[in-house]
Amino acid sequence: MDHFGLLGLPRQYAIDRDALERAYLERAQAAHPDRFVGASSAEQRSAMERSASLNEGYRVLRDPVRRAEYLCRLAGIDVDSSEPEGGAPAMGQAFLMEMIERREAVEDARREGPSALDELRDGVEGELDDALDRAVSALQQGDSRRAAEALVERRYLQRLLDELDDEVER
Amino acid sequence: MANEDITWDDPGALFQIEEPNAGPRGPARHPGRGIGIDLGTTHSLVAIAPHGAAPRELLDEQGRALLPSVVSYLEDAVEVGHGAAARRVEEPARVISSAKRFMGRGASDIDFAHPYRLHVEAESSVLRFDVGVDAGFEAGRSGSSRRVTPMEVSAEILRVLAARAEAELHEPVAGAVITVPAYFDDAQRQATKDAARIAGLEVYRLLAEPTAAALAYGLDRSVDGGGQGLFAIYDLGGGTFDISILRLRDGVFQVLATGGDSALGGDDFDRALAQHLLEVAGAPPSGQHDARQREEALVAARAAKEALTEAETVTVDLPRSGLVGHRLGRVELEALLEPIARRTVGPCRQALRDAGVRPSELRGVVLVGGSTRVPLVRRLVEATFKQPPLSDIDPDKVVAYGAAIQADILSGSAREGVTLLDVVPLSLGLETMGGIVEKIIPRNATIPIGARQVFTNYSEKQTAMVIHVVQGERELAADCRSLARFELKGLPRLPPSMARIEVSFQLDADALLTVSARELMTGIKQTVEVKPTYGLSDAEVDALVMESLDHxxxxxxxxxxxxxxxxxxxxxxxxxxxxxxxxxxxxxxxxxxxxxxxxxxxxxxxxxxxxxxxxxxxxxxxxxxxxxxxxxxxxxxxxxxxxxxxxxxxxxxxxxxxxxxxxxxxxxxxxxxxxxx
The missing domain is CATH 1.20.1270.10 (Substrate Binding Domain Of Dnak; Chain:A; Domain 2)
Incomplete structure (x- = not known):
């Protein structure tokens, strides 16, 4: 059963946060291994496995990015995989060139100082949001291929942002 | 996901394959016969709350609740608690204190000062204390010197507390909830469970100390806020610091984030002050203070620190070092403690960030651990969380109270309780090519939780692979804690990259790791028992159980x-x-x-x-x-x-x-x- 089914929610991007919380807490409570103290080892094992599935489902569904990536996976595109078939879509030459240039921009900003880094950071954050928005609208139109592309793009940007944060902390 | 980037080391010896579904099913339910134990670095205590009663701590014959976590090994007689602590100055090498700081750790982790000689056996990485070696005895079990593991030392403490509970209950203890710092990694938790096993104690659950404290405060039942809200638990004990952000909703206590430092605590305050006092006293003719002088300074430092909670100045004497009538003021003390206490602020901010919570959203901040009595610490907490902390329950007892409540629930008593959803404090990862860590379970994931990874072969001749599991946040495996190396054997002989071995990692409700592996071509499943790199094997624990149970x-x-x-x-x-x-x-x-x-x-x-x-x-x-x-x-x-x-x-x-x-x-x-x- 997929994470949506496990938590009794419709399989779609738009999610009622409150319904998710309630569904998760109710199920997590019932399945928790603490309720199976003294039970047979088979029952204890199944409680542990069910709890683990619920925890994983909740972790994925409550996070907007992970939820979008998961919907792509359900549609047959795994952005965590590098397999040519069913794996993350390959990014175009132009995009990769652009990412290299942006890396260089980080180097320049570092030489310029903290305010330049901050400015760059704000820009990347905006693009991150934009990439997720594009993925979501693609998902809503049923175009998981385009959604996966936007999500992979978002991953590149996320890595760039993490590097910027590391620079700022330094 | 196929992963060819695994490191191929020499086959490690740290694995064994067991039948699925084997293993004990754990303690049974016996309503009212559960006990809560706070196994602390400096003090331990046991509390009960049978059949829904309010929790209460159990006292020794002299009416004391706190049992110093100190064990002395003299003339083959083992003494636990106050008696052992009293011998510390005379026999520093025969009296083990703060054993908790050594639990589940390897020699390279011990980067703090201590008076012991440690021994690491060649075939395992388990640390042992060479008890009494400084008195000129040969190491080993002969004579009155011996080697003990930190788990055995802790087992002695657990045994005393369990006996106290049995005397009170007039019945055997069915199971215990033992608290551990939330920040404890797999190896430290496993070591705690092994200590209980050596002591002959069944464990219902290892419970994070902050979660236990939240239970004791009855935050789930507080009227204002209607049993909902966000809380921070600041726990500064003798040897560990924990910060947890908890959310309560719909009868569930959910740990949102946890952080801390498993080697930071009140002991560091004592050491800093002792060091200062020895400097004031001046170096002896030999150039270095001996173990007894250092121990004397530590005892005096602890007493001075406690007195300065109330008093503005105290007088300190170190007769062995020639220091008499030294006046120490609170301002002077705080100047020494401030840099140490400040190390708790970073983890607090990180935990708030991880939980996505601003200080103003918190409904309460709970203080746990004796070191939170230090006024400087309280001021620091108030400044960090922008509100005065809660401290109505004795910070030394609050954790044991919470453990007792949870033990009562798990023993099967009809008691209204909350479900506790704990998290794994550190990310779990696998070492890949070049020593890089690939994270498979992120920190702060609610437990139990599992992850799967598919591995493949890199040549037809390959029939085994070694997997190295680490815990920590750093990029390189060498900078993380090594949990275990285990070997998968019996891979089918297939062309390169054709074999598919799916390895499942499962963290249970105690955050302890089990691993199983399945060959996808044949569907053959194996359970791989993972023993921590710094832990005891099952056979070693069994041997200790047999050896240490007097009867x-x-x-x-x-x-x-x-x-x-x-x-x-x-x-x-x-x-x-x-x-x-x-x-x-x-x-x-x-x-x-x-x-x-x-x-x-x-x-x-x-x-x-x-x-x-x-x-x-x-x-x-x-x-x-x-x-x-x-x-x-x-x-x-x-x-x-x-x-x-x-x-x-x-x-x-x-x-x-x-x-x-x-x-x-x-x-x-x-x-x-x-x-x-």
């Missing part, structure tokens, strides 16, 4: 004796019944045989009498003798039963007829026997 051997003998008696009694009864019923029929029982059987019966009666060790062997010998001489008689009776009208019957019918005969025999046991047919 284990006697108990074992007593059980053997009881079982042997029951067995012999059963055989004697069966033979006597048969003699009564058909013993007079010559074709079934020739007279000499009857004599031999009667002699064997007489020997059996004699064997039943004596008490003592090894007696069960004589009883078993008597039973075997009786079975042997009566065996032809039994066989003839069986043949007769089969011949009498049962030829041509199915085996099931024969068996059922024999069962009838058995039931008849049972009925006859209470009546006058009557001959068959």
């Amino acid at each position: 284990a051997e006697e108990d074992y003998d007593a059980r053997n004796l009881a079982e042997a008696r029951v067995e012999l009694g059963r055989v004697v009864l069966a033979v006597r019944t048969a003699l009564h019923e058909v013993g007079h029929l010559g074709e079934l029982l020739p007279p000499q045989e009857r004599t031999a059987i009667e002699e064997a019966l007489a020997r059996a009666e004699q064997a039943m009498g004596p008490q003592g060790p090894q007696v069960h062997k004589a009883i078993n010998a008597a039973r075997e003798g009786l079975e042997k001489v009566s065996e032809p008689f039994a066989r003839r009776r069986m043949e007769r039963a089969l011949q009498s009208g049962m030829s041509g019957k199915s085996l099931a019918e024969i068996e059922s007829a024999l069962a009838d005969e058995e039931r008849l025999a049972e009925r006859r046991a209470g009546h006058e026997p009557e001959p068959l047919a």
Whole structure:
């Protein structure tokens, strides 16, 4: 059963946060291994496995990015995989060139100082949001291929942002 | 996801493959017989809250609740608590304190000062204290020096606390909830569980200390806020610092984020002050202070720190170092402690960030641990969380209270409780090519949780692979904690990258790791027992259990004796019944045989009498003798039963007829026997 089914929610991007919380807490409570103290080892094992599935489902569904990536996976595109078939879509030459240039921009900003880094950071954050928005609208139109592309793009940007944060902390 | 980037090391020895579903099912429910133990770095205590009662700590004969987590090993006599602590200055190398800081750790982790000589055995990485070595004894078990693991030291403490609880309950303890710092990694948790096993204590659950404190405060039942809200638990104990952000909603306590430092605590305050005092006293002629002088300074530092919670100045004496009447003020103390206390602020901010919570959203901040009595620490907490912290419950006891409440729930008492959803404090990862860590379970993931990873072979000749599991946030495996290396064997011989081995990692509700592996081509599943790199193997724990339980051997003998008696009694009864019923029929029982059987019966009666060790062997010998001489008689009776009208019957019918005969025999046991047919 997929994470949506496990938590009794419709399989779609738009999610009622409150319904998710309630569904998760109710199920997590019932399945928790603490309720199976003294039970047979088979029952204890199944409680542990069910709890683990619920925890994983909740972790994925409550996070907007992970939820979008998961919907792509359900549609047959795994952005965590590098397999040519069913794996993350390959990014175009132009995009990769652009990412290299942006890396260089980080180097320049570092030489310029903290305010330049901050400015760059704000820009990347905006693009991150934009990439997720594009993925979501693609998902809503049923175009998981385009959604996966936007999500992979978002991953590149996320890595760039993490590097910027590391620079700022330094 | 295929992952060819795994490191191929020498096959490690740290694995074993077990049958799925094997293993004990853990402690049973016995309402009211659960206990809560706070196994602390400096102090430990036990509390109970049977059948829904309010939690209360259990006292020793002198009326003290806190048991110093100190064990002395003198002249082969082991002493725990206050008595042991009193010997610390005289015998620093024979008195082990703060053993918790050594639990589940390797030699390279011990980067703090301590008075012990540590020993690491070649084949395992488990640390042992060389007790009494500085007094010039040879290491080892001979004489009055010995080597003990931190788990054995903790087991001594647990044993004393469990005995205290049994005396109070007048019943055996069914199970314990033992608290651990939320920041404890897998190896440290496993070590805690091993200590309980060595002490003969069943563990219901390892509970994070902050979660226990939240339970004790009854935050789930507080009226304002309607049982909802966000809380921070700031826990500064003797040797560890934990910060947790918890959310309460719909009867569930959910840990949102946890952080801390497993090697930071009040002990560091004491050491800093002791160091300062020794500097004031000046270096002795030898150039260095000896172990007794350092221990004296530590004891004095601890006392001064506690006194300065209330007083503005105290007088300190270090007779061994020639320091007399030294005046120490609170301002001076705080200047020494400030840099240490400040190290707690970073983890607090990180935990708030991880939880996505701003200080103003918190409904309460709870203080845990004796070190939160230090006024400087309280000021720092208030500044960090922008509100005065809660401290109505004694910070030394609050954790044990919470553990007792949870133990009562898990023992099966009808008690309204909340469900506790804990998290794994550190990310779990695998070492890949180049020593890079690939994270498979992120930190702060709610437990239990699992992850799967598919591995493949890189050549047709490869039949095994080694997997290195680490815990921590750093990029390189070398900078993380090594949890275990294990080997997957018996890979099918397939062309490169064709084998598919799916490895499942499972963290249970105690955040302890188990691993299973499945070869996807054949579907063969194996459970791989992962033992921490710095832990004891199951066999080692078993050996310690046997060795350390004073009465284990006697108990074992007593059980053997009881079982042997029951067995012999059963055989004697069966033979006597048969003699009564058909013993007079010559074709079934020739007279000499009857004599031999009667002699064997007489020997059996004699064997039943004596008490003592090894007696069960004589009883078993008597039973075997009786079975042997009566065996032809039994066989003839069986043949007769089969011949009498049962030829041509199915085996099931024969068996059922024999069962009838058995039931008849049972009925006859209470009546006058009557001959068959």
